[in-house]
Amino acid sequence: MDEILDPLNEKQKEAVEHTEGPLLVLAGAGSGKTRVITHRFAYLLKKKKITMHNILAVTFTNKAAGEMKDRISVLSKIDASRSWVRTFHSTGVMILRKNPETIGYPRDFVIYDSEDSKSIVKKIMKDRGIDSKTFNPPGIADRILSLKDSLITPEEFKGRAVTDFDKAAAVIYQDYEINLRKNKAVDFPDLISLPIKILSENEKIRAYYKSLWHYVMVDEFQDTNNAQYQLIKLFCPLSNNICVVGDDDQSIYGWRGANVENINDFMDYYKAKLILLEQNYRSTSIILTAAHAVVEKIQGRIDKKLWTSSKSGEKITVINALTDKEEALRTVDTIDKLLENYDFRDFAIFYRTNAQSRLFEEELLFHNIPYKVFGGQKFYARKEVKDILSYIKLIINPYDRASLERIINVPKRKIGNASLDKIIKYAGEKNVSFIEALFGCENGAETGFVPTTAMKDLGIILKELNESSGKMTPMNFVKVLIDSIGYKEYILNFDEDGLDRWENVEELINSIKEYEDFNPDALIQDFINDVTLQTGSDELESDNGRDYISLMTIHNAKGLEFKNVFISGVIAGLIPHSSSLYSSSELNEERRLFYVGITRAMERLFLSYPETRLKYGSVERCLPSPFLKDIPDEFIQVEESYIRGRESVRIQGRYEAGRAVSDISEIKTGDIVYHRIFGRGSVIFVSKKLMTVKFDSSGVQNLMGNFISSIEVMDR
DNA sequence: TAATCCTTTCTTTTT
DNA sequence: GAAAGGATTA
Numbered sequence: 001m002d003e004i005l006d007p008l009n010e011k012q013k014e015a016v017e018h019t020e021g022p023l024l025v026l027a028g029a030g031s032g033k034t035r036v037i038t039h040r041f042a043y044l045l046k047k048k049k050i051t052m053h054n055i056l057a058v059t060f061t062n063k064a065a066g067e068m069k070d071r072i073s074v075l076s077k078i079d080a081s082r083s084w085v086r087t088f089h090s091t092g093v094m095i096l097r098k099n100p101e102t103i104g105y106p107r108d109f110v111i112y113d114s115e116d117s118k119s120i121v122k123k124i125m126k127d128r129g130i131d132s133k134t135f136n137p138p139g140i141a142d143r144i145l146s147l148k149d150s151l152i153t154p155e156e157f158k159g160r161a162v163t164d165f166d167k168a169a170a171v172i173y174q175d176y177e178i179n180l181r182k183n184k185a186v187d188f189p190d191l192i193s194l195p196i197k198i199l200s201e202n203e204k205i206r207a208y209y210k211s212l213w214h215y216v217m218v219d220e221f222q223d224t225n226n227a228q229y230q231l232i233k234l235f236c237p238l239s240n241n242i243c244v245v246g247d248d249d250q251s252i253y254g255w256r257g258a259n260v261e262n263i264n265d266f267m268d269y270y271k272a273k274l275i276l277l278e279q280n281y282r283s284t285s286i287i288l289t290a291a292h293a294v295v296e297k298i299q300g301r302i303d304k305k306l307w308t309s310s311k312s313g314e315k316i317t318v319i320n321a322l323t324d325k326e327e328a329l330r331t332v333d334t335i336d337k338l339l340e341n342y343d344f345r346d347f348a349i350f351y352r353t354n355a356q357s358r359l360f361e362e363e364l365l366f367h368n369i370p371y372k373v374f375g376g377q378k379f380y381a382r383k384e385v386k387d388i389l390s391y392i393k394l395i396i397n398p399y400d401r402a403s404l405e406r407i408i409n410v411p412k413r414k415i416g417n418a419s420l421d422k423i424i425k426y427a428g429e430k431n432v433s434f435i436e437a438l439f440g441c442e443n444g445a446e447t448g449f450v451p452t453t454a455m456k457d458l459g460i461i462l463k464e465l466n467e468s469s470g471k472m473t474p475m476n477f478v479k480v481l482i483d484s485i486g487y488k489e490y491i492l493n494f495d496e497d498g499l500d501r502w503e504n505v506e507e508l509i510n511s512i513k514e515y516e517d518f519n520p521d522a523l524i525q526d527f528i529n530d531v532t533l534q535t536g537s538d539e540l541e542s543d544n545g546r547d548y549i550s551l552m553t554i555h556n557a558k559g560l561e562f563k564n565v566f567i568s569g570v571i572a573g574l575i576p577h578s579s580s581l582y583s584s585s586e587l588n589e590e591r592r593l594f595y596v597g598i599t600r601a602m603e604r605l606f607l608s609y610p611e612t613r614l615k616y617g618s619v620e621r622c623l624p625s626p627f628l629k630d631i632p633d634e635f636i637q638v639e640e641s642y643i644r645g646r647e648s649v650r651i652q653g654r655y656e657a658g659r660a661v662s663d664i665s666e667i668k669t670g671d672i673v674y675h676r677i678f679g680r681g682s683v684i685f686v687s688k689k690l691m692t693v694k695f696d697s698s699g700v701q702n703l704m705g706n707f708i709s710s711i712e713v714m715d716r
Numbered sequence: 717t718a719a720t721c722c723t724t725t726c727t728t729t730t731t
Numbered sequence: 732g733a734a735a736g737g738a739t740t741a
Contacts, residue, residue: 060731089731114730132736136726188731256730353728375730409718416718533731555729577728593729615727 004042004075008035015243015275016040019048019215022270023243024263028306029291029599030282033245034559037217038068040243041085042075044215056084056213058091058232060220062534064559065090068219084213088228089533092191097529099198099205105186108525110397111532112180112187115381117141119402120183124175135168143169144176148189149257151196151227182428184399192227199234209235220559221246221266225257229265240270249295249304252555252593254585278305282561284313287605290631291598297630298588315637318628319608322641324569327610328359330642331566332367334606335549338564344370346563348550350597352574357551360568364549374552380534384491384501385508389528391481395465396525398433411490413454422449435462461485474512474524482509554597565601567594570609571622594627611641661713667691672714 005013015025015036027033041057044050059065065085072080086094093111100107112120121141125132143166147157154174161170180187186194199206214237218224221244224232236242244266251260266272280288285308296303319334321327335347349360357373364371379385387410390403397403401424408423409415426449427437438459440451451459461484469477482488482505491505492498515527550562569575576590598605609624661667664686671683673693681695 062731087731138726191731252729253731255728355727412719414718418717553729574728579728589729 004039004046008032008039009279011275011277011279012036012039015277016043018243018273018275019044020239020241022240022266022272023275024221024266024272025243025245025275025277026263027245027247027277028280028304029247029250029596030280030288030561031277031306032281033247033277034064034068034219036277037219037243037245038071038075040217041068041072041080041083045072045076045078045080050214052078052080052083054212054214055217056086056091056215056235057217058219059085059087060223062087062090064219087533088224088231089188089191090530092195092231093529093533095195095198095209096186096191099202102202102205103194103197105194106184108397109184109186110393110400110403111191111529112183112185112402113532114141114145114188115386116185116402117145117176117187119405120176120179121172123401123405124172124179128171128175130168130172135165139165140169140172144173145187145189146257147173148187148193149225149227151193151230179401182399183401184397185402189227192231196227196231196234199231206234210238213237214239214241216242218242218244220250222248222251222260222263223253223258224262225253226259226262227257229259229262233269242270244272248302249592250558250596252558252589252596254589276304278307280306280308281310282602283308283599284310284603286313286315286635287598287601290316290605290635291595293630293632294591294598294627295595298591299584314604316631316635317604317606318570318636318638319606320638320640321608321610322612324356324359324610324613326641327568327608328363330639331360331568331606331608332363332369335369335564335566336367338604339369342563344547344549347566348552348557348560348562348564348600349566349568350552350554350557350600351568352554352577352593353569354553356569356574360551370548371551372546372548374550375556379504379507380531382501382504384494384504388478388482388487388505388508389531391485392478392524392528394434395462395469395481396528398435398462398466401434404434408458411486413458415452415454415458419452419455423451423455425449435459435466438462469524472524474516474522474527475509477524478509478512554593557600558596561600561602563601563603564606565597565604566606566608567597568608569613570607570625570628571613572625573622575625575627591627594625661711664691667711667713674712674714 005016008016009032012032012035015023016039019040025033025036027036037057041055044055045052057065057068059068065087069080069083069085072078072083072085084091096105096109097107100109118138118141121144122132122137124130125135125137125140147169154170154177157166157173158170161167180190199209213235216232216235216237218232223246232242232244244263246263248260248263251258254260267274283291288306288308292306295301317334319327319330321330331349338347351357351360354375361371361373380389387407390406394400394403394407404424405420408420423434423437426432426440427434430437436459438451438455440449440455465477465481465484468480472480487505488502491501494501512524512527515530516522519526550560554567567575572578575594576587580586580590607628609628610622612619612621614620667673667683667686669683669686672680673683674680675693675695681693683691684694685692
């Protein structure tokens with residue numbers, strides 16, 4: 001029995017055995033793309049006796065890399081946890097960390113995530129007096145990051161900026177780069193572009209990597225942007241033993257610069273061998289046909305003959321609901337019923353935007369069903385976690401302004417904005433680190449800056465930690481840090497969620513402990529670097545065996561599969577998203593996104609759409625997604641809203657009884673009102689802008705924003 | 717000058 | 732219904 005080759009079909013086997021020379025595997029959804037890479041890796045190890053460290057496999061997420069390592073270990077019975085299975089960004093960090101001086105970068109740089117980039121942009125705009133109402137800072141930051149992703153320098157961009165927005169962005173971009181250098185920081189795009197610089201300018205280093213990796217593989221190749229592709233070319237082995245795997249129908253990262261054309265270029269440039277995987281092993285034929293119907297509408301698309309030998313399966317259920325709340329309730333009810341025959345892990349709920357998860361979470365909690373929300377900004381975006389991480393970043397790199405600003409008065413130590421400005425100004429003028437600046441100039445007369453006791457106290461703490469950071473284990477370091485700034489007392493009393501927040505800090509400590517166990521010699525700086533590259537979809541705990549329902553965006557679902565898939569919010573404006581309506585290429589990407597969602601389903605697929613949803617407390621009417629019509633009726637069964645019948649009777653009666661109001665001041669506690677969605681209810685609380693109503697059929701609801709047009713008051 | 721309260725604006729997707 | 736910025740208070 002050959003565990004590595006026997007489970008594969010002929011095409012997959014061909015891809016695994018074709019180890020020498022460039023290879024492109026174009027593979028439809030569910031045809032075993034990732035399987036080819038893992039089996040190929042194991043095949044190289046076991047059959048070709050290649051040393052593990054001479055093989056590189058590149059993925060996009062840490063989660064994918066981790067899963068790949070696990071599978072390789074199982075297949076090859078060789079521990080692959082230390083193999084070169086990495087994300088683009090962590091590969092970039094590794095190259096940069098090893099050779100920073102060749103491009104004039106310091107060894108102790110920190111990595112800024114997009115949040116940090118945004119806050120730098122905001123500061124620059126403030127400093128330069130650029131109005132943040134005219135140009136919104138996150139928008140400018142996004143623009144700069146995407147320019148950097150395309151390897152466009154500030155100088156180049158300055159020449160071609162036409163709109164006012166771009167002109168402002170060009171100026172800010174220049175400052176932004178200066179700021180990063182001053183702060184000894186690199187951002188996400190730098191993690192690709194700087195390694196490109198290192199490799200293209202240094203023949204020796206390039207030669208080193210080209211001969212280090214004898215075999216290179218790239219997963220999800222359709223998602224590579226031009227910079228990433230360029231980086232691949234730079235470290236591609238001399239033998240051209242490079243295998244890329246992708247599917248143009250699953251290209252959903254165009255907005256981040258991904259270029260599907262890279263697939264064609266790869267064929268031409270490397271004269272690669274092409275292998276097509278067209279047999280789908282995942283979904284029923286109804287699901288597969290429906291998915292195809294959605295994506296075949298894209299003009300200019302190269303049609304694939306994706307086929308399956310599995311049975312036709314259940315029809316696709318379309319759940320129609322009156323409100324988004326009912327949508328969540330019906331989804332969870334449906335899951336509840338199916339749980340007789342399935343485990344929790346067999347279910348996933350997908351949505352277009354992270355904000356949609358909340359209603360589902362509430363409903364699942366109510367039903368006592370275990371779930372896990374992937375992505376979003378969950379853990380590492382929490383205040384308490386970011387606070388601690390910022391302290392660590394600042395201690396490791398005392399030039400890091402973004403982190404300084406975050407922590408300088410957390411916990412409150414009476415150092416406000418005015419003091420902060422002085423410290424920054426002083427550090428800039430004297431060209432010293434922020435820790436040194438906190439001590440100021442002992443004979444401060446010449447600068448006019450005399451530090452307060454509060455500043456000096458903070459300086460002492462940071463300085464001591466800075467000096468001991470190399471001598472302590474990461475966990476001890478963090479414990480001392482938390483102790484010396486009194487963070488526990490601070491966070492416990494921060495708000496009513498204090499205890500939860502402290503538990504998150506403890507969870508952070510645990511994850512550091514785990515990291516320490518896994519990397520015995522690592523220091524705190526190693527942890528912080530790895531953690532910045534973690535995203536919401538990567539999870540910190542190793543809970544492979546756990547059983548829960550998965551909630552995630554469709555983007556996050558790529559590469560995964562579930563027996564039962566619920567795609568929620570299948571309405572115009574979300575799928576396709578309203579921001580894509582004016583561009584046919586973006587609209588096509590939305591189609592492919594829907595395709596990706598559908599093809600995650602193995603056995604059953606549910607598509608739900610609410611007719612109204614609450615947006616900032618006011619009701620928004622929704623129409624079903626136009627993509628729904630592309631799925632042939634014969635594959636669909638519709639389940640109508642359950643409350644429609646009852647509600648419509650009430651809604652009809654309401655016009656005789658109710659009286660429109662124009663302002664919330666006309667409503668008093670105790671009034672009976674009709675809401676056009678929730679029906680009849682009595683007001684239990686009213687304030688200037690909010691009211692709480694107990695509705696007969698939909699429970700207690702808070703109404704806020706411009707709900708007033710949806711309300712009529714009954715005359716008593 | 718710092719802390720707090722109140723207003724406004726914003727939600728696409730992520731390494 | 733948050734999060735951030737501006738206005739107001741201490």
